[in-house]
Amino acid sequence: MSVKDRLIKFLEQENISQGKFEKHVGLSNGFVNNIGAGISTTSLTKIRSKYPSLNVQWLLKGEGEMLQKNTEDFNLGEAVKKTEATVEVILAAVAELLARSTGQSSTIVKEQLEDLVNKRLNPSE
Structure with a gap:
């Protein structure tokens, strides 16, 4: 679901x-x-x-x-921090894998991934 x-x-x-x-x-x-x-x-x-x-x-x-x-x-701020930390770890791992396969800098790949994720999460904002 x-x-x-x-x-x-x-x-x-x-x-x-x-x-x-x-x-x-x-x-x-x-x-x-x-x-x-x-x-x-x-x-x-x-x-x-x-x-x-x-x-x-x-x-x-x-x-x-x-x-x-x-x-x-329930502490919303704490839940958001944990979720953001998890997303950050996942993005870093994906960026590193893509950087290895493309030969680009992992920093550049990570920034591009973050932009894509933000566009998908916030389409109307």
């Missing part, structure tokens, strides 16, 4: 239309339908501020329950 599928499942369970959700959170019209590989940190922060019971780990990775039992125990 994708991030988009999980978000739609949450909205259905809460009986919230996509349009109402987008407006309430302050996201662009059609945001839910245009979710690609993930949700930007900015959008995730907006969602979290309006729906604190939504388990972000479930939304992003499908881990745990959809709703958190105790929303005070």
Whole structure:
């Protein structure tokens, strides 16, 4: 199940239309339908501020329950840092592999990969 599928499942369970959700959170019209590989940190922060019971780990990775039992125990900033650190490690590894196969600098390849990832994660921002 994708991030988009999980978000739609949450909205259905809460009986919230996509349009109402987008407006309430302050996201662009059609945001839910245009979710690609993930949700930007900015959008995730907006969602979290309006729906604190939504388990972000479930939304992003499908881990745990959809709703958190105790929303005070969750630290969004810490979850975002861990996710960003994981992405950074993956990008560095992919960049190194591509650099080896193409003969380019791993720094240049990593920058190009980061640009591509950011464009896919933030298509409307």
